[in-house]
Amino acid sequence: MVSEFAVLGPEEVRGLQERAARALPAERVERTGGWWLRHAPRSPWWVGTVLPHGAAGHPGELVRRVGEAERFCAGRGGKARFQITPSACPEGLDTLLAERGYRRESPVSLQAASAARVLERMPVSAEPPLRVRLDGLPSPAWFEVWHAVQGHGVDPGAERELLARVEVPSAYATAMLGDEAVAVGRAVADTGWAGVFGMATLPLARGRGAARGVLSALAGWARAHGAERMYLQVERDNAPAVRLYERAGFREVCRYHYRIAGDERRHRHPA
Numbered sequence: 661m662v663s664e665f666a667v668l669g670p671e672e673v674r675g676l677q678e679r680a681a682r683a684l685p686a687e688r689v690e691r692t693g694g695w696w697l698r699h700a701p702r703s704p705w706w707v708g709t710v711l712p713h714g715a716a717g718h719p720g721e722l723v724r725r726v727g728e729a730e731r732f733c734a735g736r737g738g739k740a741r742f743q744i745t746p747s748a749c750p751e752g753l754d755t756l757l758a759e760r761g762y763r764r765e766s767p768v769s770l771q772a773a774s775a776a777r778v779l780e781r782m783p784v785s786a787e788p789p790l791r792v793r794l795d796g797l798p799s800p801a802w803f804e805v806w807h808a809v810q811g812h813g814v815d816p817g818a819e820r821e822l823l824a825r826v827e828v829p830s831a832y833a834t835a836m837l838g839d840e841a842v843a844v845g846r847a848v849a850d851t852g853w854a855g856v857f858g859m860a861t862l863p864l865a866r867g868r869g870a871a872r873g874v875l876s877a878l879a880g881w882a883r884a885h886g887a888e889r890m891y892l893q894v895e896r897d898n899a900p901a902v903r904l905y906e907r908a909g910f911r912e913v914c915r916y917h918y919r920i921a922g923d924e925r926r927h928r929h930p931a
Contacts, residue, residue, distance in 0.1 A: 854882035
């Protein structure tokens with residue numbers, strides 16, 4: 661079956677990436693000519709990447725824009741990193757960054773599905789006594805599971821600060837086995853779409869329907885908040901997550917990657 665979101669235009673793809681940037685807000689953002697220059701020294705590295713959207717005109721203008729981004733980051737003690745979504749970025753940017761010594765990293769799949777499709781594909785059939793709780797703010801248990809699975813190398817305090825900066829409606833889903841939190845995820849509703857972030861399941865609960873329950877709860881919340889469409893971002897080599905989202909009805913809209921300075925190391929971009 662072909663997804664209704666199998667083909668989205670450049671403006672729609674750009675809109676999804678910008679919704680994701682609002683769901684993962686940097687500490688400082690300067691917008692100039694469609695480019696988002698982001699500074700997030702305490703957050704995971706991808707939160708502070710440059711979002712270079714829109715045309716840049718002639719090649720000389722593109723070089724100038726890259727230099728401006730580099731100076732923005734250098735002035736705050738860091739190096740520029742660029743998120744490259746081919747359909748949303750200026751033509752020639754990826755090649756230019758490669759020529760400047762930027763390494764290609766973290767191939768990611770941007771995927772979409774209707775909330776109704778997710779609910780259809782992810783019926784709650786988990787082993788009892790599993791249940792899913794929805795909260796408007798992240799509970800201590802939610803943080804504990806997320807950090808145990810996804811938070812390696814991330815300052816928990818900085819992550820709390822990041823989530824506190826989100827200005828659009830959010831839901832935090834926690835799957836419980838008895839009194840123990842075993843899986844989590846969050847959704848952010850923004851102008852008709854709900855982004856899915858922070859999916860994490862403890863090893864003891866894998867294969868028991870916990871992640872399915874989380875996705876189903878988030879899809880139900882999305883529909884209740886006027887977001888009939890859902891999107892997510894997942895590293896393409898994260899096979900378990902890719903399989904889960906495929907079963908849930910998500911289909912790839914496009915692929916993107918990052919360009920990172922050649923001598924800089926990074927940790928994994930989670931689903």
